[in-house]
Amino acid sequence: MKPLVVACVHGNEPYGLEVGRRLPPFFSFLVANPGAVEKNARFVDADLNRVFPGNAQGNQEERIAAALAQRLKGKFVVDLHSTSEPCPLFGIITKPCMLAAARRLGLQKVVFMTPAFAKGKALIDHCKGISLEVGPHDRKENAGEALACFDHYLEGKKSNPELFKVVGIVRGRGTPLIQNFVPVRKGECIAKDPDVYADKDFVPFLVGEKSYSDVLCLQAVATTSFG
Ligand SMILES: [Zn+2]
The missing domain is CATH 2.40.50 (OB fold (Dihydrolipoamide Acetyltransferase, E2P))
Incomplete structure (x- = not known):
């Protein structure tokens, strides 16, 4: 399945924009919250990654979530994030079946957010999703490290990550x-x-x-x- 790469669910995590500029044409790409990117803020009205499946009549992020939940349903989505503190690249999944995708992306660390902790309000809860995290936010290597995952995907190899x-x-x-x-x-x-x-x-x-x-x-x- 052709992956869709989603950048800037959080507007203050801008390395996703660079990933979009350098991404091989095989992958689809979208910027989730351009209004928050413009303000260099995590969000405008509410944290987008806490309001899925959204509300078409709600605030800015609730409206975005409603549109994305429709658009991403059933799709394989790689959701790009960054962290406040230094952090090696890792993946977060909320469905065990997404481990195969994590291996295809070459990840070395994968965290399973078990049902007790995944609240169903995040983007990856509403698609075949995996979140990539790397940090801190302004580290210049973030984009290159994320792009290496997409190169790995195209090579068709599988990693053997720590779980x-x-x-x-x-x-x-x-x-x-x-x-x-x-x-x-x-x-x-x-x-x-x-x-x-x-x-x-x-x-x-x-x-x-x-x-x-x-x-x-x-x-x-x-x-x-x-x-
Ligand atoms: Zn984030």
Whole structure:
């Protein structure tokens, strides 16, 4: 299935525009939220990735979501995002069947957002979707690293990624002392002011996302399959 690449669901994640300019012609491409890109803001009225399936009579992002939910239904979509903190490129899926697509894209890390954590409000919940995350937002290598995934796709090879599944969310407003995908041990101090200690062994990701004001990170554990 021919992939559709979606950039700028969040308007302050502009590397997706560069990916669009350099993407091989085989792939389709669209910019999800041009109004937010123009303002260099995550969103105009509401976080687009939290309002699917949208509302045709709603605010700006709800209207975009309603149109995209129709347009992307049943399609294979690669949804480009970036993170606040440094982060190796990884994929997020909400359906185990999307692991094959992640391997075709050459990903080295894939996180399965299990039904307890995937709320059905994100773009990838409404298509055959995979989100790519890399960061931080302004890092100049982001576009090149994402483009390497599309080259890998065209070569037809498959990677053998590390697999993770989400097991929790750490709430807190302190300064994180942890890094994306660097494992932490139970009892380790993972944030200061106020201090937070790890309740279990886990692998942190989406550490210190500025858009989630009360979330320190998400917790994942390594797994051998998503079945
Ligand atoms: Zn994003």
